[in-house]
Amino acid sequence: MLYKKLSFVSFIGSVFLPVRYVNAQYTVNGDVTCAAGLETCTITCSGKDQGAVNIYCNDATNCVFDCVAESCTLNARIFAQNANTLTITSSGWQCMKWSQIDSGNAENVNIVVSGTETMKNSYINARNAQFLHIQVASGGEFGVGGQNGEDYNEMYVDCPRGSSYSGAYDAPCVIE
Numbered sequence: 001m002l003y004k005k006l007s008f009v010s011f012i013g014s015v016f017l018p019v020r021y022v023n024a025q026y027t028v029n030g031d032v033t034c035a036a037g038l039e040t041c042t043i044t045c046s047g048k049d050q051g052a053v054n055i056y057c058n059d060a061t062n063c064v065f066d067c068v069a070e071s072c073t074l075n076a077r078i079f080a081q082n083a084n085t086l087t088i089t090s091s092g093w094q095c096m097k098w099s100q101i102d103s104g105n106a107e108n109v110n111i112v113v114s115g116t117e118t119m120k121n122s123y124i125n126a127r128n129a130q131f132l133h134i135q136v137a138s139g140g141e142f143g144v145g146g147q148n149g150e151d152y153n154e155m156y157v158d159c160p161r162g163s164s165y166s167g168a169y170d171a172p173c174v175i176e
Contacts, residue, residue, distance in 0.1 A: 067118075077102070103124075124155065131174075
């Protein structure tokens with residue numbers, strides 16, 4: 001973390017206060033680790049078939065992951081660690097299929113699914129979050145039954161536990 005030195009006329013000595021960067025942008029090409037002290041860390045996966053990658057949000061206040069390419073980040077693992085808000089947008093065909101999302105200590109987790117077979121057979125661990133919101137946009141597939149009654153697009157969701165959420169929704173775990 002960067003520190004900025006402040007001096008005060010009526011205070012003998014110096015005080016060091018942490019300084020946060022405004023934001024940083026990363027493109028998935030292997031594992032991604034957000035730099036320490038970021039306000040917003042934006043990670044984009046726009047390349048086809050990136051394969052299994054690890055994404056670490058570290059202590060970014062806002063961690064944003066956009067999966068827009070076909071089959072991008074199959075078997076990915078996202079770790080929000082100490083981010084305040086984790087936002088995931090998954091719009092590419094089979095984006096984040098077989099992936100794992102660990103919200104860590106993030107207060108708010110927001111996921112928008114708009115692609116087909118997006119996040120299929122993925123696991124979302126939001127048990128330590130205060131609020132989880134999964135929104136399936138028009139044309140997106142989430143938990144849809146397949147042919148002959150077989151599961152087509154399963155997603156495993158571990159909703160917040162012991163949440164003190166008291167916002168606009170009736171519950172701390174919303175899937176719509």
